[in-house]
Amino acid sequence: MHKVLRRVFKPLENSILLVHSPEIKEMPLEIVFEIMSYLQPADLISLSRTSRRMREVLLSKSSRLVWRTSLSNVRGLPACPIDMAEPQFVNLIFGQNCQFCGKSGVKDIYWTCRARCCSNCVKSQCVCHLTWDDSPF
Numbered sequence: 794m795h796k797v798l799r800r801v802f803k804p805l806e807n808s809i810l811l812v813h814s815p816e817i818k819e820m821p822l823e824i825v826f827e828i829m830s831y832l833q834p835a836d837l838i839s840l841s842r843t844s845r846r847m848r849e850v851l852l853s854k855s856s857r858l859v860w861r862t863s864l865s866n867v868r869g870l871p872a873c874p875i876d877m878a879e880p881q882f883v884n885l886i887f888g889q890n891c892q893f894c895g896k897s898g899v900k901d902i903y904w905t906c907r908a909r910c911c912s913n914c915v916k917s918q919c920v921c922h923l924t925w926d927d928s929p930f
């Protein structure tokens with residue numbers, strides 16, 4: 794990895810350093826986006842949670858190419874569905890919390906609901922478990 798990139802990525806281990814780094818604040822946004830596009834999608838989610846400003850930048854439409862490039866670097870990943878924004882898709886795939894109650898360590902993704910959901914919430918939040926016997930017709 795290039796020396797400059799290593800200097801920028803190294804603080805990712807301690808994101809607060811990156812957010813408050815004067816080099817990043819003075820860097821043109823195009824260059825920051827270029828650097829971010831080398832990050833793994835899950836790292837982009839983590840980075841977006843480091844500060845209000847970083848969230849604003851990474852969740853803006855202008856950063857869409859960053860997400861797309863980052864996603865394209867992951868082999869075998871299905872394409873982002875057209876009805877989802879890339880950050881939502883990344884959160885669905887790489888997140889670990891139930892999207893309803895926040896329980897951690899949840900591995901089940903319900904693709905029809907586009908939700909990562911724990912076993913308790915799937916019963917209370919999802920209607921995709923109806924069977925023909927439950928149908929009113």
Ligand SMILES: [Zn+2]
Binds near residue numbers: 915
């Ligand atoms: Zn839950």
